């Protein structure tokens with residue numbers, strides 16, 4: 001497992017909970033004990049253009065600090081995806097998050113759709129033919145769903161379920177029924193945790209989700225699996241939640 005991280009993700013690039021001061025530090029601390037860290041390069045603009053319109057890119061560019069950090073986040077997703085392609089699971093410990101970023105608009109603390117940028121790059125260079133996205137954030141990733149709407153190559157799934165059991169069963173059902181993809185990509189949001197906004201999942205559930213995704217990848221995608229950070233706002237529990245998820249994805 002390689003964790004993709006850049007010190008600029010510590011920067012408070014915006015006034016929103018994803019950009020809050022002190023959010024990344026506990027995750028870095030928890031993961032540094034266990035996993036190898038690598039640094040990404042900024043995403044090339046041509047990779048952004050595979051997902052986003054020029055007007056949208058320009059609107060993010062109007063805030064230079066935000067733009068630089070957002071390019072590194074997209075670059076982090078690219079490096080995680082390419083590491084997975086080479087046979088090693090990887091995780092982009094990145095911000096800003098991306099799943100509410102659509103081709104021509106964004107909201108919800110997101111600017112560029114990191115996961116979509118990474119997958120489009122692999123798809124357009126024919127390194128993969130298809131991908132399954134499992135987004136277990138509390139919130140529906142409308143940006144990702146919009147990006148791949150009608151796509152025969154990429155399937156997007158977000159579990160419903162108003163209680164813990166139903167949510168986990170929904171994820172298992174997805175992984176049992178959607179076969180035939182080259183890669184599994186995880187939009188990993190931790191805001192559904194019992195001590196976060198969603199108040200639903202336990203820390204050990206993230207280990208299970210990671211493990212199920214690993215098993216899916218070994219069965220269907222030659223082990224190709226990676227994730228990127230989306231939401232998760234309780235700094236006290238984020239470190240453990242991300243760590244257990246990655247241990248499940250690795251073990």
Ligand SMILES: [Zn+2]
Nearest residue numbers: 137138139231
């Ligand atoms: Zn969320």
